[in-house]
Amino acid sequence: MGAFASLLMMLGAVAAYHWVFLEGVRQGWPGFGSVARLVTQGELDSKELYMRENLDAMARKLGEMQGRMVQIESLGERVAGLAGINPQEFKLPAGSGGALVGGRDLTVDELMAAMDQLDRNTGSRVDWLTVVESRLFDQKILRTMVPTEEPVQGGQVGSPFGFRIDPITGRSAMHTGLDFPADTGTPILAAAGGVVVVQEVHPAYGNMVEIDHGNDLITRYAHSSRVLVRKGDIVKRGQKIAEVGSTGRSTGPHLHFEVWVSGVVQDPRRFLDAGENLAAAQLAPRGPRKQ
Incomplete structure (x- = not known):
């Protein structure tokens, strides 16, 4: 019974302290404003640190994706050459963006803009590779329709043309x-x-x-x-x-x-x-x- 009464007293004290603290902040009592600012600033600093860590992680991942895009572009140039298509047409247009620049913090807007640009570039690369694939398929079909297979395996030619x-x-x-x-x-x-x-x-x-x-x-x-x-x-x-x-x-x-x-x-x-x-x-x- 005594323990229960003590628990009630502790809860009452906490509630009273919380009410007095909030009332002091609302009424502008001396000393309460500075304490509230310290508490609020600590929460803001924690939130900003959390957001910055997540933004940095997203920026690193985006940089890796952009590096992969450069590799895909290089591979696309070689494949386009095999398909008889001008490899220069595979290059990204000027000003379309590249790898993220290190050494500074990116804002959310900058990160979103880079992601949008990467999405557009990815879409254009998919369309272009589809064209290259179609051209290579046409060439493969054409090769199978040209008589280059020996009609008699290992046969020696007797009378020539x-x-x-x-x-x-x-x-x-x-x-x-x-x-x-x-x-x-x-x-x-x-x-x-x-x-x-x-x-x-x-x-x-x-x-x-x-x-x-x-x-x-x-x-x-x-x-x-x-x-x-x-x-x-x-x-x-x-x-x-x-x-x-x-x-x-x-x-x-x-x-x-x-x-x-x-x-x-x-x-x-x-x-x-x-x-x-x-x-x-x-x-x-x-x-x-x-x-």
Whole structure:
């Protein structure tokens, strides 16, 4: 009972002290104003320290994000060059902001302005990289539609493109493709992706397949012993479409391979060499990048 009474007295004393202190501040009694200012100033100092610590942490994080943006910009320049786009177009416009300047405290307004600028720059970089990605995708599709794949793996060329002595007539005649001698049944591969537009038995070409690769570019595969595709089929680069044979006007098993562009026969070796050079460039070891 005595402890309870003591507790009530302590609570009453605290309440009375609090009432007297507040009343003294309101009435302007001597000495109370200075004490109130000390208490208030301490609270303000604590709040300001808390805000400053948080602003400094946010500023450091923003500086890291801006550093990442510089790295993304540098990478974007290199990728844009691979896509055939002027890398200078990837650079941020003048006055768009950069890394935060150290050595001074940032205000809340300055920090928010820097964050807004970073957000705008990020959005523009995303849009630009989307354009670069689209261009690279178009180039990849285009490469898959150009006949650079060897139609007979590891095959050696027999008769090249150009004039030669015809093995049947013994007279000089134009040879409109490349011959790949191989055993009967050797796989014949599509030199590029496309659509089969011809699959027929021809008096001279024997079992023949033609593939349309778009852009007025067609490849022809002749003298097959067996054909595995039909007109209208979509084929991929390197897909097996037939097997080597000696059908039609032929003196032995081989693939006769032709390339036509806009109705004009071309030397297939130019296309196949381009594919070999590209493969060699991709496999070549890369030296240290210049700084």
